[in-house]
Amino acid sequence: MFQESEDHAGLAKSWRLLAWTHGTACNFGLAAEAQEHALQEARLAGDVRQQSRAATAYAVAAVFGPTRVSEAIERCEEMLELVSGDRHSEGILLGYLASLLAMQGEFDRARELISHGRALLQELGLEVESALMEHPAVAQAGVIGKPDPVRTEIVKAFIVLKPGDAPSDALAAEIQSFVRTRLSAHEYPREIAFIEEMPMTTTGKVIRRLLRQRA
Numbered sequence: 001m002f003q004e005s006e007d008h009a010g011l012a013k014s015w016r017l018l019a020w021t022h023g024t025a026c027n028f029g030l031a032a033e034a035q036e037h038a039l040q041e042a043r044l045a046g047d048v049r050q051q052s053r054a055a056t057a058y059a060v061a062a063v064f065g066p067t068r069v070s071e072a073i074e075r076c077e078e079m080l081e082l083v084s085g086d087r088h089s090e091g092i093l094l095g096y097l098a099s100l101l102a103m104q105g106e107f108d109r110a111r112e113l114i115s116h117g118r119a120l121l122q123e124l125g126l127e128v129e130s131a132l133m134e135h136p137a138v139a140q141a142g143v144i145g146k147p148d149p150v151r152t153e154i155v156k157a158f159i160v161l162k163p164g165d166a167p168s169d170a171l172a173a174e175i176q177s178f179v180r181t182r183l184s185a186h187e188y189p190r191e192i193a194f195i196e197e198m199p200m201t202t203t204g205k206v207i208r209r210l211l212r213q214r215a
Contacts, residue, residue: 008045012038016054019061020150028065032058039079049186052089055079056152059096073100088187091121092152121145124155124187129206131182132157132189135175137165140198142206143189146215157189158211160198167194 019034035058042050058079062072076097083089094117098110125143132141140160148154159175161167172192179188193214199207 008041009047009050012041012045012047012050012054015041016050016057016150019054019057023057023061024149026064028061029067032061032065032067035061039082048086052083052086052186053151055083056089056092056096057150059093060152063096063099069100069103073097073104076100086184086186087120087124088153088155091117091124093117094120127183128155128157128179128187128189131179132159132175134182135178137161137171138175140206142198142208142211144208144211144215146191146212148190151190154190155187156191156193156215158193158195158198158214160195 015034015038019031019038022028022031022034035054038054039051039058042048042054059072059076061067062076067075076093080090080093080097083093094113098114098117101107101110101113125145128143129141132138132143138159139162142158144156144158145153146156157175161171165171172194175192176188195214199210201207
């Protein structure tokens, strides 16, 4: 149906869902192939968001599947150029590319890439937290990356509300829309959890490890 109507965006999503099905069955070779198809259809559709999702998901399948390491490295490097400017996708891709390079014994370069990827994700998290703090109902905010079967990883925010504001789905949606107007559309928190107290160190830093345990 999608092919007959030349619905490339629909085809991209279908291929991504098929890839997810293969991945959950640990058929990572088939998952990588399906993500390649998804990437091609997303390009034809001009769908940047789906391109980024397919690129990061391909990297996961390439690391755990039968794809030759040299081939996977080459493809991941190409995909890094494709997602340039999308810090979330870049950070994830750099991490998996580092794993592939380590498999080839390129440990120094692998360390550099994983450090760069971690820095991008931390920078993104701080910007999301800063945007969240601008909302009049938010007293404190902590952001983490949460594993996701379709998007590889999503941004999740934990929020402590100011006195007088009550948690609700409507407020969560309002805060998400608020952040989307200040950051790129793919950088806003896909999930929001309201908590009574933010885990903090004695120096006032958010203990993200404890937030991840609650994700």
